[in-house]
Amino acid sequence: MTSSLFAVSSGSLARRISRNVKIVYGQREIIIGSCAPVVIQSMTNTDTADVIGTAIQIKELARAGSELVRITVNNAEAAAAVPAIREQLDKMEIDVPLVGDFHYNGHTLLKEYPNCARALSKYRINPGNVGQGAKRDTQFAQMIEMACRYDKPVRIGVNWGSLDQALLARIMDENAQRTNPWSVQSVMYEALITSAIENAQRAEELGLAGDKIILSCKVSGVQDLIAVYRELAKRCDYPLHLGLTEAGMGSKGIVASTAALSVLLQEGIGDTIRISLTPEPGGDRCKEVVVGQEILQTMGLRKFTPMVIACPGCGRTTSTVFQELADNIQTFLRDQMPVWKKQYPGVEGMNVAVMGCIVNGPGESKHANIGISLPGNGESPAAPVFIDGLKAMTLRGESIAEEFQSIVLEYVRSHYTPLTPVHVEN
Numbered sequence: 144m145t146s147s148l149f150a151v152s153s154g155s156l157a158r159r160i161s162r163n164v165k166i167v168y169g170q171r172e173i174i175i176g177s178c179a180p181v182v183i184q185s186m187t188n189t190d191t192a193d194v195i196g197t198a199i200q201i202k203e204l205a206r207a208g209s210e211l212v213r214i215t216v217n218n219a220e221a222a223a224a225v226p227a228i229r230e231q232l233d234k235m236e237i238d239v240p241l242v243g244d245f246h247y248n249g250h251t252l253l254k255e256y257p258n259c260a261r262a263l264s265k266y267r268i269n270p271g272n273v274g275q276g277a278k279r280d281t282q283f284a285q286m287i288e289m290a291c292r293y294d295k296p297v298r299i300g301v302n303w304g305s306l307d308q309a310l311l312a313r314i315m316d317e318n319a320q321r322t323n324p325w326s327v328q329s330v331m332y333e334a335l336i337t338s339a340i341e342n343a344q345r346a347e348e349l350g351l352a353g354d355k356i357i358l359s360c361k362v363s364g365v366q367d368l369i370a371v372y373r374e375l376a377k378r379c380d381y382p383l384h385l386g387l388t389e390a391g392m393g394s395k396g397i398v399a400s401t402a403a404l405s406v407l408l409q410e411g412i413g414d415t416i417r418i419s420l421t422p423e424p425g426g427d428r429c430k431e432v433v434v435g436q437e438i439l440q441t442m443g444l445r446k447f448t449p450m451v452i453a454c455p456g457c458g459r460t461t462s463t464v465f466q467e468l469a470d471n472i473q474t475f476l477r478d479q480m481p482v483w484k485k486q487y488p489g490v491e492g493m494n495v496a497v498m499g500c501i502v503n504g505p506g507e508s509k510h511a512n513i514g515i516s517l518p519g520n521g522e523s524p525a526a527p528v529f530i531d532g533l534k535a536m537t538l539r540g541e542s543i544a545e546e547f548q549s550i551v552l553e554y555v556r557s558h559y560t561p562l563t564p565v566h567v568e569n
Contacts, residue, residue, distance in 0.1 A: 156444065159411045161382045162354045164296050166211065168240040168264045173210055175357060175414050176382045180445050182415040183435045184384070185209040186244070188428060191221035191228070198231035200428060205239040206481050207429035208436050208447055211415070213242040213267060216249070222256035229262040240264030242298070246272040246305075250285035260293050267298045270342040271305040279309075283342070287349045297346065298357040301338045302388055303331060303367075310338050332367070335360040336375050343381055356381050357415070361388035365403040372407050382414040389419060396420040397434050404438055433477075449476045449493035452507060452514075459519035460499035468517070468544050469497040475548060487559035495551060496529075505529070513554050515547050530554065 163176030175182050185204045189197040191214050201212045216222050229241065243263040245252065250273070253260045266286065274282040290297045311334045318324050318333075325333070339358045347353055358381045360371045368387060376383065385404050390396035400418045407413050416438070418431040436447040453469035454460070472495060483490045496511035498504030500519025508514025508529040515538070517526045526538045528550060538546050 156409060156442075157411045159376050159383075161380050161414060162356075164354055164357055164382050166240050166264050166296055169238050171238040171240060173240060177414065179414070181408065181413060181439055182210050183208060183432060183439070184211040184213060184242070184415055184417040185428070185432050185435075186213040186417065186419075187215070188422070191215050191217070192224050194224050194227045194231060197224070198228050198235070198237075201228070201232060201239065201241070202235055202237045203429055204432055205237050207432040208480075209239065209429075209432045211242055211265070212239050213244050213417075216243040216245055216252055216259065216263075218248075219252070219256070222252040222259040225256070225259040226262045242267055245269070245286065247274075249273070250282040250289075253286060253289040260289050260295070263295065265296050265298065266290055267300050268342075269300050269302060269305055270338055271302065271307045275309075279307075283345070284349055287346045287351050290346075290355065291350045296355040296357065297351065298359060298384055299339055299342045299346065300359040300361065300384070301335050301342075303335055303360075303362045304388065306331075306334055307338050310334055310341075328367075332371050332374065335362070335371055336378065339375065340379050343379070353381070357384055358382070359384035359386070361386060363387055363389050365399055368403045369406050372412050373410070376412045383412060384415045384417070385413040386417040386419055389421070392421040392423060400434065401438055405442060408439075408442060408444060446491040448480045448491055449495055451476065452494060452496040452498075452511060454499045454503060454507070456499055459502065460517075462499075462517075462520070464543075465497055465499035465517040468515070468547065471544055472497060472548065472551065475551075483555065483559075486561045487555055488562065490555055490559045493555070509533075512558075513551055515543075517543070 158177045161177045163174050163178055166173045166175065173182060187197055187200045189200050191197050197214060204212050216225060225243065241263050242265040244267045246269050249268065268286055270283065273279055273286065314330055314334045314337060318330050339360050343356050343358055346356060358375065358379065360375055362368050362371060372383065372385065385407060387400055387403055390400045404413065404416055416435055418434045420431045420434065422428055422430065439445040440447055440450065451469055451473040456466065494511040496508045496514030498507050498514065498516045501516065501522055504516030505527065508516050509532045512531060514529045515526050518524050524539060526543055527534050528536050528538060528547065
């Protein structure tokens, strides 16, 4: 075998070359484009007019790891609330940039509420929802004018559920003239891509700099998304935002998003992502952020939080002890990261193994920074702990979980140099 067979796994994946867009709030600066890491976004589902409720959800999303948060700006009350939301976030020391999501009346809201236009760090415009007929060009131009006036980047986000019908009709007419007409599916793909690129070009003609534009062409089907973005990536050099427009609930939404985005990211396509999960009733909105992080981290594209390796269990591991310990440690690590990421550079790359029996337990534990091999059925009631490949100790008794958590804490304190003195909660 030659080493070239393993080129993909030997380092970071090659990225499609694109322009770089800068998004700024205060001292916070995020670069979206080929030179920068793939950025994770999320979106609130609160009524934006509810200033406190929206600010609290933004805080939760930001603490979970969302690097941009999009909010709905759909009426006068929402637009008026945006500066107050920004103020509340500043009081809570949450510097995440806000993206305004505009449909139908964005041209009016941005003009009549200039403080909203200023408070947002980026605008999202859906070209299929800016107006019909003669009004469409005028209202699109008004939104681009506001972006130019306040020096804001724009995502031109095309969606197949709200595609510009005039453009679609034009492309259908063109297709009818072909000797061998395209399929209906291909016509839809072409309409999505053409809408995104033509509106980006129009925005540049209106004065918006090319490095202020991000594109997206969102659909709900996995194969549709892959086909559209492959072609879009060939035909422009704008940064691209990835995501299924409605991924769905639970495991279906997670699997669909992972299947689609992983293929594109593996091919170097995609500069920012959102996992559009439908929360279960009363469910945690932050789950979409965690899923996005885990896609990027398991692909080796970024590191967000220490990863826990755990076995699935089998007939040797009927005890739930290792499952509970793995869950507790994963939750503990994620909860600590808001502090650790500021104080212990590199800790997000740490690996922890929690294994359930002797078959793979010691071996997997040796490959991790810290690993514990809990006893399976019929095994000696002892749990060896491995640190950086070497057996360091053996734990026994009822307090294994607490002792192992303390070992993890001590490893972080001793192996990652703190930037400033910090108190880490036990």
